[in-house]
Amino acid sequence: MRIVITAVGPDNVGLADPIIHYVTSLGANIAEIQMYDxxxxxxxxxxxxxxLENARLDELQAAITRIGQQTNLSIRVWAPEARQNCPRLAICTTYRPEPALALLRAMRDGQIKAEPAVMIGNRDACRGLAEQFGVEWRNIGDDQGRADDDKMIDVLDEFEVDYVILARYMRVLPASSCWKYAGGRIINLHHGLLPSFPGIRPYHDAFSARMLTYGATCHFIVPELDAGNQIINQTTFTTPPGMKLDDIIRLGQEDNEPRCLAEGVRRVVDGEVQLHFHRVIAVGS
Known part of the structure:
Protein backbone atom coordinates (compact mmCIF):
# COMPACT_ATOMS: atom_id res chain seq x y z
CA MET A 1 0.00 0.00 0.00
CA ARG A 2 1.24 3.48 -0.89
CA ILE A 3 0.97 5.95 1.99
CA VAL A 4 1.74 9.67 2.01
CA ILE A 5 2.66 11.39 5.27
CA THR A 6 2.95 15.18 5.44
CA ALA A 7 4.21 17.21 8.38
CA VAL A 8 4.22 21.00 8.79
CA GLY A 9 5.07 23.08 11.84
CA PRO A 10 7.52 25.34 13.66
CA ASP A 11 11.11 24.61 12.68
CA ASN A 12 13.24 22.76 15.20
CA VAL A 13 15.93 20.09 15.28
CA GLY A 14 15.18 16.40 14.88
CA LEU A 15 11.59 16.77 13.62
CA ALA A 16 11.83 14.18 10.86
CA ASP A 17 13.69 11.53 12.85
CA PRO A 18 10.82 10.09 14.94
CA ILE A 19 8.54 9.80 11.90
CA ILE A 20 11.19 8.10 9.78
CA HIS A 21 12.29 5.80 12.58
CA TYR A 22 8.70 4.72 13.25
CA VAL A 23 7.77 3.86 9.66
CA THR A 24 11.05 2.04 9.02
CA SER A 25 10.50 0.01 12.20
CA LEU A 26 7.31 -1.25 10.58
CA GLY A 27 9.31 -2.44 7.59
CA ALA A 28 8.18 0.37 5.29
CA ASN A 29 10.09 1.16 2.13
CA ILE A 30 10.68 4.89 1.67
CA ALA A 31 9.84 5.71 -1.95
CA GLU A 32 10.11 9.50 -1.67
CA ILE A 33 11.15 12.01 0.94
CA GLN A 34 11.30 15.79 0.75
CA MET A 35 12.11 18.19 3.55
CA TYR A 36 12.18 21.98 3.55
CA ASP A 37 13.26 24.44 6.20
CA LEU A 52 4.03 -0.79 3.43
CA GLU A 53 2.59 -4.29 3.22
CA ASN A 54 -0.35 -5.23 5.44
CA ALA A 55 -0.68 -1.63 6.63
CA ARG A 56 -3.05 -0.95 9.52
CA LEU A 57 -4.02 2.60 8.69
CA ASP A 58 -5.86 3.28 11.93
CA GLU A 59 -2.86 2.22 14.02
CA LEU A 60 -0.46 4.12 11.78
CA GLN A 61 -2.60 7.24 11.97
CA ALA A 62 -2.80 7.05 15.76
CA ALA A 63 0.95 6.59 16.15
CA ILE A 64 1.82 9.39 13.74
CA THR A 65 -0.69 11.67 15.47
CA ARG A 66 1.07 11.06 18.78
CA ILE A 67 4.39 11.95 17.17
CA GLY A 68 2.80 15.14 15.85
CA GLN A 69 1.63 16.09 19.32
CA GLN A 70 5.09 15.51 20.75
CA THR A 71 6.85 17.54 18.03
CA ASN A 72 4.17 20.22 17.56
CA LEU A 73 3.72 19.25 13.92
CA SER A 74 0.52 19.22 11.88
CA ILE A 75 0.65 15.69 10.43
CA ARG A 76 -1.59 13.92 7.92
CA VAL A 77 -1.57 10.31 6.79
CA TRP A 78 -3.18 9.50 3.44
CA ALA A 79 -3.42 6.25 1.50
CA PRO A 80 -4.84 6.75 -2.02
CA GLU A 81 -5.68 3.05 -2.26
CA ALA A 82 -7.93 3.20 0.81
CA ARG A 83 -10.75 4.82 -1.20
CA GLN A 84 -9.48 4.31 -4.72
CA ASN A 85 -12.89 3.10 -5.94
CA CYS A 86 -14.58 6.33 -4.86
CA PRO A 87 -12.26 9.05 -3.53
CA ARG A 88 -13.71 12.13 -1.88
CA LEU A 89 -13.25 15.46 -3.66
CA ALA A 90 -13.38 19.04 -2.43
CA ILE A 91 -14.31 21.45 -5.23
CA CYS A 92 -13.06 24.98 -4.59
CA THR A 93 -14.60 27.90 -6.49
CA THR A 94 -14.78 31.68 -6.66
CA TYR A 95 -16.96 33.05 -9.49
CA ARG A 96 -17.05 30.76 -12.54
CA PRO A 97 -19.51 27.84 -12.17
CA GLU A 98 -18.69 25.95 -15.39
CA PRO A 99 -15.66 23.88 -14.23
CA ALA A 100 -17.37 22.83 -11.00
CA LEU A 101 -20.54 21.98 -12.92
CA ALA A 102 -18.55 19.79 -15.33
CA LEU A 103 -17.07 17.87 -12.40
CA LEU A 104 -20.42 17.42 -10.66
CA ARG A 105 -22.07 16.16 -13.85
CA ALA A 106 -19.17 13.80 -14.60
CA MET A 107 -19.37 12.31 -11.09
CA ARG A 108 -23.16 12.02 -11.29
CA ASP A 109 -22.92 10.25 -14.65
CA GLY A 110 -20.13 7.90 -13.55
CA GLN A 111 -17.48 9.36 -15.85
CA ILE A 112 -15.41 10.38 -12.82
CA LYS A 113 -15.58 7.67 -10.19
CA ALA A 114 -15.47 9.93 -7.15
CA GLU A 115 -17.72 11.58 -4.59
CA PRO A 116 -18.19 15.36 -4.18
CA ALA A 117 -17.60 15.58 -0.44
CA VAL A 118 -17.82 19.37 -0.15
CA MET A 119 -17.74 22.55 -2.18
CA ILE A 120 -15.65 25.43 -0.81
CA GLY A 121 -15.79 29.04 -1.92
CA ASN A 122 -14.19 32.30 -0.94
CA ARG A 123 -17.37 33.87 -2.34
CA ASP A 124 -20.96 32.58 -2.50
CA ALA A 125 -21.28 32.72 -6.30
CA CYS A 126 -21.44 28.91 -6.65
CA ARG A 127 -23.45 28.12 -3.55
CA GLY A 128 -26.59 27.48 -5.60
CA LEU A 129 -24.70 24.91 -7.68
CA ALA A 130 -23.76 23.00 -4.53
CA GLU A 131 -27.37 23.08 -3.36
CA GLN A 132 -28.58 21.90 -6.77
CA PHE A 133 -26.42 18.77 -6.52
CA GLY A 134 -26.96 18.24 -2.79
CA VAL A 135 -23.32 18.89 -1.88
CA GLU A 136 -22.26 20.48 1.40
CA TRP A 137 -21.18 24.11 1.00
CA ARG A 138 -18.62 26.05 3.04
CA ASN A 139 -17.72 29.72 2.56
CA ILE A 140 -14.21 30.49 3.84
CA GLY A 141 -14.04 34.09 2.63
CA ASP A 142 -14.79 37.43 4.28
CA ASP A 143 -16.95 40.13 2.73
CA GLN A 144 -14.02 41.11 0.47
CA GLY A 145 -13.39 37.53 -0.68
CA ARG A 146 -10.22 37.16 1.38
CA ALA A 147 -9.89 33.46 2.16
CA ASP A 148 -9.24 32.03 5.60
CA ASP A 149 -6.65 29.42 4.64
CA ASP A 150 -6.65 27.76 8.06
CA LYS A 151 -10.41 27.38 7.84
CA MET A 152 -10.03 25.72 4.44
CA ILE A 153 -7.67 23.12 5.93
CA ASP A 154 -10.14 22.53 8.78
CA VAL A 155 -12.92 21.90 6.24
CA LEU A 156 -10.75 19.52 4.20
CA ASP A 157 -9.92 17.58 7.36
CA GLU A 158 -13.55 17.60 8.52
CA PHE A 159 -14.78 16.01 5.29
CA GLU A 160 -11.82 13.60 5.02
CA VAL A 161 -11.01 14.81 1.53
CA ASP A 162 -8.72 12.81 -0.76
CA TYR A 163 -8.24 15.38 -3.53
CA VAL A 164 -8.63 19.16 -3.53
CA ILE A 165 -9.80 20.54 -6.88
CA LEU A 166 -9.21 24.24 -7.54
CA ALA A 167 -11.95 24.78 -10.13
CA ARG A 168 -11.08 28.37 -11.08
CA TYR A 169 -10.52 29.16 -7.41
CA MET A 170 -9.02 32.61 -7.75
CA ARG A 171 -6.85 32.66 -4.63
CA VAL A 172 -3.26 31.53 -4.20
CA LEU A 173 -2.83 28.81 -1.58
CA PRO A 174 -0.02 29.48 0.91
CA ALA A 175 2.93 27.08 0.95
CA SER A 176 1.88 25.64 4.30
CA SER A 177 -1.52 24.59 2.91
CA CYS A 178 0.13 23.05 -0.14
CA TRP A 179 2.48 21.04 2.06
CA LYS A 180 -0.32 19.79 4.30
CA TYR A 181 -2.07 18.29 1.27
CA ALA A 182 1.07 17.56 -0.77
CA GLY A 183 1.77 14.39 -2.70
CA GLY A 184 -0.47 14.96 -5.71
CA ARG A 185 -3.61 15.81 -3.75
CA ILE A 186 -4.21 19.38 -5.01
CA ILE A 187 -5.28 19.78 -8.64
CA ASN A 188 -5.62 23.20 -10.27
CA LEU A 189 -7.27 24.48 -13.44
CA HIS A 190 -5.31 27.27 -15.11
CA HIS A 191 -7.20 29.11 -17.85
CA GLY A 192 -4.22 29.26 -20.21
CA LEU A 193 -1.55 27.07 -21.73
CA LEU A 194 1.43 26.49 -19.45
CA PRO A 195 4.24 27.26 -19.44
CA SER A 196 3.67 29.84 -22.19
CA PHE A 197 0.86 31.84 -20.58
CA PRO A 198 0.97 31.89 -16.77
CA GLY A 199 -0.50 34.72 -14.71
CA ILE A 200 -4.03 35.89 -14.14
CA ARG A 201 -4.82 37.12 -17.70
CA PRO A 202 -3.70 34.32 -20.05
CA TYR A 203 -6.45 34.97 -22.61
CA HIS A 204 -5.41 38.62 -22.88
CA ASP A 205 -1.73 37.69 -23.05
CA ALA A 206 -2.31 35.13 -25.81
CA PHE A 207 -4.52 37.59 -27.69
CA SER A 208 -1.81 40.25 -27.48
CA ALA A 209 0.66 37.72 -28.89
CA ARG A 210 -1.72 37.24 -31.86
CA MET A 211 -2.31 33.59 -31.04
CA LEU A 212 -5.02 31.70 -32.91
CA THR A 213 -4.91 28.70 -30.56
CA TYR A 214 -5.96 29.06 -26.93
CA GLY A 215 -6.07 26.52 -24.17
CA ALA A 216 -6.34 25.46 -20.55
CA THR A 217 -4.09 23.43 -18.27
CA CYS A 218 -4.93 21.01 -15.48
CA HIS A 219 -1.93 20.50 -13.21
CA PHE A 220 -0.86 19.41 -9.76
CA ILE A 221 -0.06 22.16 -7.27
CA VAL A 222 3.49 21.91 -5.96
CA PRO A 223 4.67 24.21 -3.15
CA GLU A 224 7.18 26.86 -4.14
CA LEU A 225 7.75 25.54 -7.64
CA ASP A 226 6.54 26.64 -11.06
CA ALA A 227 3.64 24.56 -12.35
CA GLY A 228 5.25 23.85 -15.73
CA ASN A 229 6.39 20.30 -14.97
CA GLN A 230 3.27 19.08 -13.19
CA ILE A 231 0.82 19.06 -16.11
CA ILE A 232 -1.92 16.43 -16.07
CA ASN A 233 -3.97 17.52 -19.09
CA GLN A 234 -4.17 20.33 -21.64
CA THR A 235 -6.91 21.12 -24.11
CA THR A 236 -6.97 23.72 -26.88
CA PHE A 237 -9.32 25.37 -29.32
CA THR A 238 -8.54 27.28 -32.51
CA THR A 239 -10.12 30.58 -33.47
CA PRO A 240 -10.41 32.30 -36.86
CA PRO A 241 -8.41 35.48 -37.46
CA GLY A 242 -10.26 38.54 -36.24
CA MET A 243 -12.37 36.87 -33.55
CA LYS A 244 -13.02 39.29 -30.70
CA LEU A 245 -11.36 38.67 -27.36
CA ASP A 246 -14.69 38.53 -25.51
CA ASP A 247 -15.87 35.72 -27.79
CA ILE A 248 -12.61 33.84 -27.31
CA ILE A 249 -12.90 34.08 -23.53
CA ARG A 250 -16.51 32.92 -23.66
CA LEU A 251 -15.55 29.83 -25.71
CA GLY A 252 -12.74 29.05 -23.32
CA GLN A 253 -14.73 29.50 -20.14
CA GLU A 254 -17.91 27.74 -21.22
CA ASP A 255 -16.45 24.77 -23.09
CA ASN A 256 -12.69 24.29 -23.09
CA GLU A 257 -11.85 24.91 -19.42
CA PRO A 258 -14.53 22.57 -18.00
CA ARG A 259 -13.54 19.84 -20.46
CA CYS A 260 -9.88 20.20 -19.55
CA LEU A 261 -10.49 19.95 -15.80
CA ALA A 262 -12.90 17.02 -16.00
CA GLU A 263 -10.48 14.92 -18.04
CA GLY A 264 -7.55 15.84 -15.82
CA VAL A 265 -9.40 14.86 -12.64
CA ARG A 266 -10.54 11.62 -14.29
CA ARG A 267 -6.92 10.71 -15.08
CA VAL A 268 -5.91 11.21 -11.46
CA VAL A 269 -8.94 9.44 -9.97
CA ASP A 270 -8.55 6.49 -12.33
CA GLY A 271 -4.91 6.18 -11.31
CA GLU A 272 -3.50 6.81 -14.79
CA VAL A 273 -1.03 9.40 -13.51
CA GLN A 274 0.53 10.35 -10.21
CA LEU A 275 2.99 12.88 -8.86
CA HIS A 276 6.45 11.62 -7.93
CA PHE A 277 9.34 13.91 -6.97
CA HIS A 278 7.48 16.91 -8.43
CA ARG A 279 6.97 15.23 -11.81
CA VAL A 280 3.87 13.68 -13.33
CA ILE A 281 4.42 10.05 -14.28
CA ALA A 282 2.20 7.58 -16.07
CA VAL A 283 1.37 4.73 -13.73
CA GLY A 284 2.74 1.42 -15.00
CA SER A 285 5.07 3.03 -17.52
Whole structure:
Protein backbone atom coordinates (compact mmCIF):
# COMPACT_ATOMS: atom_id res chain seq x y z
CA MET A 1 0.00 0.00 0.00
CA ARG A 2 1.24 3.48 -0.89
CA ILE A 3 0.97 5.95 1.99
CA VAL A 4 1.74 9.67 2.01
CA ILE A 5 2.66 11.39 5.27
CA THR A 6 2.95 15.18 5.44
CA ALA A 7 4.21 17.21 8.38
CA VAL A 8 4.22 21.00 8.79
CA GLY A 9 5.07 23.08 11.84
CA PRO A 10 7.52 25.34 13.66
CA ASP A 11 11.11 24.61 12.68
CA ASN A 12 13.24 22.76 15.20
CA VAL A 13 15.93 20.09 15.28
CA GLY A 14 15.18 16.40 14.88
CA LEU A 15 11.59 16.77 13.62
CA ALA A 16 11.83 14.18 10.86
CA ASP A 17 13.69 11.53 12.85
CA PRO A 18 10.82 10.09 14.94
CA ILE A 19 8.54 9.80 11.90
CA ILE A 20 11.19 8.10 9.78
CA HIS A 21 12.29 5.80 12.58
CA TYR A 22 8.70 4.72 13.25
CA VAL A 23 7.77 3.86 9.66
CA THR A 24 11.05 2.04 9.02
CA SER A 25 10.50 0.01 12.20
CA LEU A 26 7.31 -1.25 10.58
CA GLY A 27 9.31 -2.44 7.59
CA ALA A 28 8.18 0.37 5.29
CA ASN A 29 10.09 1.16 2.13
CA ILE A 30 10.68 4.89 1.67
CA ALA A 31 9.84 5.71 -1.95
CA GLU A 32 10.11 9.50 -1.67
CA ILE A 33 11.15 12.01 0.94
CA GLN A 34 11.30 15.79 0.75
CA MET A 35 12.11 18.19 3.55
CA TYR A 36 12.18 21.98 3.55
CA ASP A 37 13.26 24.44 6.20
CA UNK A 38 11.79 27.90 5.63
CA UNK A 39 14.37 29.84 7.58
CA UNK A 40 12.71 33.23 7.16
CA UNK A 41 9.40 31.93 8.51
CA UNK A 42 10.94 29.33 10.86
CA UNK A 43 8.67 26.67 9.33
CA UNK A 44 9.49 23.00 8.72
CA UNK A 45 7.72 20.95 6.03
CA UNK A 46 8.11 17.32 5.02
CA UNK A 47 6.58 14.87 2.60
CA UNK A 48 7.19 11.16 3.07
CA UNK A 49 5.86 8.57 0.64
CA UNK A 50 6.19 5.00 1.84
CA UNK A 51 5.23 1.52 0.68
CA LEU A 52 4.03 -0.79 3.43
CA GLU A 53 2.59 -4.29 3.22
CA ASN A 54 -0.35 -5.23 5.44
CA ALA A 55 -0.68 -1.63 6.63
CA ARG A 56 -3.05 -0.95 9.52
CA LEU A 57 -4.02 2.60 8.69
CA ASP A 58 -5.86 3.28 11.93
CA GLU A 59 -2.86 2.22 14.02
CA LEU A 60 -0.46 4.12 11.78
CA GLN A 61 -2.60 7.24 11.97
CA ALA A 62 -2.80 7.05 15.76
CA ALA A 63 0.95 6.59 16.15
CA ILE A 64 1.82 9.39 13.74
CA THR A 65 -0.69 11.67 15.47
CA ARG A 66 1.07 11.06 18.78
CA ILE A 67 4.39 11.95 17.17
CA GLY A 68 2.80 15.14 15.85
CA GLN A 69 1.63 16.09 19.32
CA GLN A 70 5.09 15.51 20.75
CA THR A 71 6.85 17.54 18.03
CA ASN A 72 4.17 20.22 17.56
CA LEU A 73 3.72 19.25 13.92
CA SER A 74 0.52 19.22 11.88
CA ILE A 75 0.65 15.69 10.43
CA ARG A 76 -1.59 13.92 7.92
CA VAL A 77 -1.57 10.31 6.79
CA TRP A 78 -3.18 9.50 3.44
CA ALA A 79 -3.42 6.25 1.50
CA PRO A 80 -4.84 6.75 -2.02
CA GLU A 81 -5.68 3.05 -2.26
CA ALA A 82 -7.93 3.20 0.81
CA ARG A 83 -10.75 4.82 -1.20
CA GLN A 84 -9.48 4.31 -4.72
CA ASN A 85 -12.89 3.10 -5.94
CA CYS A 86 -14.58 6.33 -4.86
CA PRO A 87 -12.26 9.05 -3.53
CA ARG A 88 -13.71 12.13 -1.88
CA LEU A 89 -13.25 15.46 -3.66
CA ALA A 90 -13.38 19.04 -2.43
CA ILE A 91 -14.31 21.45 -5.23
CA CYS A 92 -13.06 24.98 -4.59
CA THR A 93 -14.60 27.90 -6.49
CA THR A 94 -14.78 31.68 -6.66
CA TYR A 95 -16.96 33.05 -9.49
CA ARG A 96 -17.05 30.76 -12.54
CA PRO A 97 -19.51 27.84 -12.17
CA GLU A 98 -18.69 25.95 -15.39
CA PRO A 99 -15.66 23.88 -14.23
CA ALA A 100 -17.37 22.83 -11.00
CA LEU A 101 -20.54 21.98 -12.92
CA ALA A 102 -18.55 19.79 -15.33
CA LEU A 103 -17.07 17.87 -12.40
CA LEU A 104 -20.42 17.42 -10.66
CA ARG A 105 -22.07 16.16 -13.85
CA ALA A 106 -19.17 13.80 -14.60
CA MET A 107 -19.37 12.31 -11.09
CA ARG A 108 -23.16 12.02 -11.29
CA ASP A 109 -22.92 10.25 -14.65
CA GLY A 110 -20.13 7.90 -13.55
CA GLN A 111 -17.48 9.36 -15.85
CA ILE A 112 -15.41 10.38 -12.82
CA LYS A 113 -15.58 7.67 -10.19
CA ALA A 114 -15.47 9.93 -7.15
CA GLU A 115 -17.72 11.58 -4.59
CA PRO A 116 -18.19 15.36 -4.18
CA ALA A 117 -17.60 15.58 -0.44
CA VAL A 118 -17.82 19.37 -0.15
CA MET A 119 -17.74 22.55 -2.18
CA ILE A 120 -15.65 25.43 -0.81
CA GLY A 121 -15.79 29.04 -1.92
CA ASN A 122 -14.19 32.30 -0.94
CA ARG A 123 -17.37 33.87 -2.34
CA ASP A 124 -20.96 32.58 -2.50
CA ALA A 125 -21.28 32.72 -6.30
CA CYS A 126 -21.44 28.91 -6.65
CA ARG A 127 -23.45 28.12 -3.55
CA GLY A 128 -26.59 27.48 -5.60
CA LEU A 129 -24.70 24.91 -7.68
CA ALA A 130 -23.76 23.00 -4.53
CA GLU A 131 -27.37 23.08 -3.36
CA GLN A 132 -28.58 21.90 -6.77
CA PHE A 133 -26.42 18.77 -6.52
CA GLY A 134 -26.96 18.24 -2.79
CA VAL A 135 -23.32 18.89 -1.88
CA GLU A 136 -22.26 20.48 1.40
CA TRP A 137 -21.18 24.11 1.00
CA ARG A 138 -18.62 26.05 3.04
CA ASN A 139 -17.72 29.72 2.56
CA ILE A 140 -14.21 30.49 3.84
CA GLY A 141 -14.04 34.09 2.63
CA ASP A 142 -14.79 37.43 4.28
CA ASP A 143 -16.95 40.13 2.73
CA GLN A 144 -14.02 41.11 0.47
CA GLY A 145 -13.39 37.53 -0.68
CA ARG A 146 -10.22 37.16 1.38
CA ALA A 147 -9.89 33.46 2.16
CA ASP A 148 -9.24 32.03 5.60
CA ASP A 149 -6.65 29.42 4.64
CA ASP A 150 -6.65 27.76 8.06
CA LYS A 151 -10.41 27.38 7.84
CA MET A 152 -10.03 25.72 4.44
CA ILE A 153 -7.67 23.12 5.93
CA ASP A 154 -10.14 22.53 8.78
CA VAL A 155 -12.92 21.90 6.24
CA LEU A 156 -10.75 19.52 4.20
CA ASP A 157 -9.92 17.58 7.36
CA GLU A 158 -13.55 17.60 8.52
CA PHE A 159 -14.78 16.01 5.29
CA GLU A 160 -11.82 13.60 5.02
CA VAL A 161 -11.01 14.81 1.53
CA ASP A 162 -8.72 12.81 -0.76
CA TYR A 163 -8.24 15.38 -3.53
CA VAL A 164 -8.63 19.16 -3.53
CA ILE A 165 -9.80 20.54 -6.88
CA LEU A 166 -9.21 24.24 -7.54
CA ALA A 167 -11.95 24.78 -10.13
CA ARG A 168 -11.08 28.37 -11.08
CA TYR A 169 -10.52 29.16 -7.41
CA MET A 170 -9.02 32.61 -7.75
CA ARG A 171 -6.85 32.66 -4.63
CA VAL A 172 -3.26 31.53 -4.20
CA LEU A 173 -2.83 28.81 -1.58
CA PRO A 174 -0.02 29.48 0.91
CA ALA A 175 2.93 27.08 0.95
CA SER A 176 1.88 25.64 4.30
CA SER A 177 -1.52 24.59 2.91
CA CYS A 178 0.13 23.05 -0.14
CA TRP A 179 2.48 21.04 2.06
CA LYS A 180 -0.32 19.79 4.30
CA TYR A 181 -2.07 18.29 1.27
CA ALA A 182 1.07 17.56 -0.77
CA GLY A 183 1.77 14.39 -2.70
CA GLY A 184 -0.47 14.96 -5.71
CA ARG A 185 -3.61 15.81 -3.75
CA ILE A 186 -4.21 19.38 -5.01
CA ILE A 187 -5.28 19.78 -8.64
CA ASN A 188 -5.62 23.20 -10.27
CA LEU A 189 -7.27 24.48 -13.44
CA HIS A 190 -5.31 27.27 -15.11
CA HIS A 191 -7.20 29.11 -17.85
CA GLY A 192 -4.22 29.26 -20.21
CA LEU A 193 -1.55 27.07 -21.73
CA LEU A 194 1.43 26.49 -19.45
CA PRO A 195 4.24 27.26 -19.44
CA SER A 196 3.67 29.84 -22.19
CA PHE A 197 0.86 31.84 -20.58
CA PRO A 198 0.97 31.89 -16.77
CA GLY A 199 -0.50 34.72 -14.71
CA ILE A 200 -4.03 35.89 -14.14
CA ARG A 201 -4.82 37.12 -17.70
CA PRO A 202 -3.70 34.32 -20.05
CA TYR A 203 -6.45 34.97 -22.61
CA HIS A 204 -5.41 38.62 -22.88
CA ASP A 205 -1.73 37.69 -23.05
CA ALA A 206 -2.31 35.13 -25.81
CA PHE A 207 -4.52 37.59 -27.69
CA SER A 208 -1.81 40.25 -27.48
CA ALA A 209 0.66 37.72 -28.89
CA ARG A 210 -1.72 37.24 -31.86
CA MET A 211 -2.31 33.59 -31.04
CA LEU A 212 -5.02 31.70 -32.91
CA THR A 213 -4.91 28.70 -30.56
CA TYR A 214 -5.96 29.06 -26.93
CA GLY A 215 -6.07 26.52 -24.17
CA ALA A 216 -6.34 25.46 -20.55
CA THR A 217 -4.09 23.43 -18.27
CA CYS A 218 -4.93 21.01 -15.48
CA HIS A 219 -1.93 20.50 -13.21
CA PHE A 220 -0.86 19.41 -9.76
CA ILE A 221 -0.06 22.16 -7.27
CA VAL A 222 3.49 21.91 -5.96
CA PRO A 223 4.67 24.21 -3.15
CA GLU A 224 7.18 26.86 -4.14
CA LEU A 225 7.75 25.54 -7.64
CA ASP A 226 6.54 26.64 -11.06
CA ALA A 227 3.64 24.56 -12.35
CA GLY A 228 5.25 23.85 -15.73
CA ASN A 229 6.39 20.30 -14.97
CA GLN A 230 3.27 19.08 -13.19
CA ILE A 231 0.82 19.06 -16.11
CA ILE A 232 -1.92 16.43 -16.07
CA ASN A 233 -3.97 17.52 -19.09
CA GLN A 234 -4.17 20.33 -21.64
CA THR A 235 -6.91 21.12 -24.11
CA THR A 236 -6.97 23.72 -26.88
CA PHE A 237 -9.32 25.37 -29.32
CA THR A 238 -8.54 27.28 -32.51
CA THR A 239 -10.12 30.58 -33.47
CA PRO A 240 -10.41 32.30 -36.86
CA PRO A 241 -8.41 35.48 -37.46
CA GLY A 242 -10.26 38.54 -36.24
CA MET A 243 -12.37 36.87 -33.55
CA LYS A 244 -13.02 39.29 -30.70
CA LEU A 245 -11.36 38.67 -27.36
CA ASP A 246 -14.69 38.53 -25.51
CA ASP A 247 -15.87 35.72 -27.79
CA ILE A 248 -12.61 33.84 -27.31
CA ILE A 249 -12.90 34.08 -23.53
CA ARG A 250 -16.51 32.92 -23.66
CA LEU A 251 -15.55 29.83 -25.71
CA GLY A 252 -12.74 29.05 -23.32
CA GLN A 253 -14.73 29.50 -20.14
CA GLU A 254 -17.91 27.74 -21.22
CA ASP A 255 -16.45 24.77 -23.09
CA ASN A 256 -12.69 24.29 -23.09
CA GLU A 257 -11.85 24.91 -19.42
CA PRO A 258 -14.53 22.57 -18.00
CA ARG A 259 -13.54 19.84 -20.46
CA CYS A 260 -9.88 20.20 -19.55
CA LEU A 261 -10.49 19.95 -15.80
CA ALA A 262 -12.90 17.02 -16.00
CA GLU A 263 -10.48 14.92 -18.04
CA GLY A 264 -7.55 15.84 -15.82
CA VAL A 265 -9.40 14.86 -12.64
CA ARG A 266 -10.54 11.62 -14.29
CA ARG A 267 -6.92 10.71 -15.08
CA VAL A 268 -5.91 11.21 -11.46
CA VAL A 269 -8.94 9.44 -9.97
CA ASP A 270 -8.55 6.49 -12.33
CA GLY A 271 -4.91 6.18 -11.31
CA GLU A 272 -3.50 6.81 -14.79
CA VAL A 273 -1.03 9.40 -13.51
CA GLN A 274 0.53 10.35 -10.21
CA LEU A 275 2.99 12.88 -8.86
CA HIS A 276 6.45 11.62 -7.93
CA PHE A 277 9.34 13.91 -6.97
CA HIS A 278 7.48 16.91 -8.43
CA ARG A 279 6.97 15.23 -11.81
CA VAL A 280 3.87 13.68 -13.33
CA ILE A 281 4.42 10.05 -14.28
CA ALA A 282 2.20 7.58 -16.07
CA VAL A 283 1.37 4.73 -13.73
CA GLY A 284 2.74 1.42 -15.00
CA SER A 285 5.07 3.03 -17.52
Missing amino acids: HDEEAVFAMLLRIE
